[in-house]
Amino acid sequence: MKIFLVSNMYPSGTDPDYGIFVKNFKENFESLHGVSFVESVIKGRTKGLLSKILSYSSLLLSVIKNYLKGNYDIIYIHFISHTAPAFFLPLLFCPNKKPIIVNVHGADVIKYNKGLYKFFNDFLLKKSSFLVAPSNYFKQICINEFPFLPKDSIFVNPSGGIDSLKFSPKFLGKKNYKIVNLGFVSRIEEDKGWKDFIDVIQFLLKKGYKVKAIMAGTGSQVNELNKIIKENNLKQNIDYKGLVNHDKLVEIYQELDLFIFSSNRISESLGLVGLEAMACGIPVIAYDMAGPKTYIINQSNGYLVSPGNSSKIANSVINYLNLNVEDKLEMQRKAILTAKNFDSISVSEKLYEKVKSSIAS
Structure with a gap:
């Protein structure tokens, strides 16, 4: 052929x-x-x-x-x-x-x-x-x-x-959540939700949580992103890596506790980055809309929250942290099983x- x-x-x-x-x-x-x-x-x-x-x-x-x-x-x-x-x-x-x-x-x-x-x-x-x-x-x-x-x-x-041989878990069942590791991988554009992601980090910091966040991607609003990080003294909390080669994304996913898919785009026809994170055993929190709602099952392999409500994303992070070790492990396993359907x-x-x-x- x-x-x-x-x-x-x-x-x-x-x-x-x-x-x-x-x-x-x-x-x-x-x-x-x-x-x-x-x-x-x-x-x-x-x-x-x-x-x-x-x-x-x-x-x-x-x-x-x-x-x-x-x-x-x-x-x-x-x-x-x-x-x-x-x-x-x-x-x-x-x-x-x-x-x-x-x-x-x-x-x-x-x-x-x-x-x-x-x-x-x-x-x-x-x-x-x-x-x-x-x-x-x-x-x-x-x-x-x-x-x-x-x-x-x-x-x-x-x-x-998704390439299941490339995107796979590093380990499951983490017990120490003194620092919560959050990730965001996307274009840095207005409706891709990067500002909502930063709102989530600030919400958690105000609540007394220790947060380490990784952001990857480029776009027309990178200068604004860097400005907000600097003005809000978030450099010690946010590691902005810029454009990351697709082959290297697995290294980011494997370091996370949760992946945040905060895009507001109705044109998010699927959202492969969410599935890549799941393949690495990372539950995903996303807005209940567009492509991600077709594979995220609320409180099973991740969380779905009302679109545009970053505080509900933050509260979902807290809900996850409050789960016992076995319940967290079960959510991680279900994330992996979901991703296998997209091999x-x-x-x-x-x-x-x-x-x-x-x-x-």
């Missing part, structure tokens, strides 16, 4: 984690199923308007070139709103019978599926074999956004899943069988 892979997000040498789930999807298909690829992708983040224009122009030309060559069995497209326009003219004037699969991820539907984007998206989806959504939550979003799609044409597959090998196999069936049909 040969797949024509299209994505506006793909890792580069300077941006090794950008669109990492697209790369993981590709590498799993190659190593597990012997699939080969022809690619039209944008590698790394574009910086500035001119860079973006050049990158998307290059993507457009690459898509047309590879489409017309036709040396593939399937077209697999990631991030619909950013890639659908490139297929409009080829599909309109040179239609072929190769199956088209579209994998949506979040903002490409929530933020961009309107106006001209929606015209191109609808055009592409009406010619597609099926659509891939990262969670049942996002499947419902897609049903609402694309009502012409039959429900059974939306296949749920969790963004490549990348199993996820890849299910998607491969679905993709293969589209050729047969």
